[in-house]
Amino acid sequence: MTAFIEGFADSKAEEEKKLKEKQQNIERLLVNISKTVDLPTNVTPESHLRDMEDELDFKSKQLQNSETTQNRLEGELAKREGELEKIESLDAKISMELAQVDEKMRQYEQEIVDKYDLIDAMKARSWSNSRPIHGAESLQKLELSKKVLEDVYQVVIQEVEDYFPTALPSSADFEALGSYGRKWAR
Structure with a gap:
């Protein structure tokens, strides 16, 4: 009796766990039965399974296409950022060269004034x-x-x-x- 009383809490928890698993199985079976009952009468479970597999394949391909598009867009973004950096560096270089041309022009004008x-x-x-x-x-x-x-x-x-x-x-x-x-x- 003492062994029964001491092991009662563990036995109770184990039995409750088994009962919960059985309830979940029953619930899952009822959901599947209701889905099967909702199917049109001309659809067999095998064709329904094929339809679901086709839908899964379609969604997998869409996911793969989305990932490919994301990778391509990230590559384009990196490329455009590189081009923007080049444009900014060219802008600075052009400004510097224009300043040099202006200085050279002033120098030639001064030579003209001094010599001629x-x-x-x-x-x-x-x-x-x-x-x-x-x-x-x-x-x-x-x-x-x-x-x-x-x-x-x-x-x-x-x-x-x-x-x-x-x-x-x-x-x-x-x-x-x-x-x-x-x-x-x-």
Whole structure:
């Protein structure tokens, strides 16, 4: 009797567990029976099973397609982010190059001002400071000086045209430079 009383709690828990399992089995069977009863009379359980398997296959394929699409979209996102980084770095590089071009342009403009705006003043000063030189020797020196200055002028013009092949020929500074060169050549 004491053994029965001591083991009663364990026996009771075990029996309640068995009873609960049986109730769950009965409930599952009743659900299956009601589903079978709800089936149209022309549908056999085997065809219903095939339909359910087909539905499961369809949903599995949809899941697989969704995962594939997600992976593809993540790849596209990574690619676009990389392209955006390249564009941002190119933007910075272009800004830097534009600043360099502006600086070079200012430098060329200053060279034009320094070298060619003073031609008339230099001519006047050289004529006023020159002493009479004897005929042929004087003419040779002047022609040699003229040739050297023409060569320098052509080199500067070529450098400007090479650096700015399309922009400068139509600019006012380039026109002024050309007129100084023509004046000087006379």
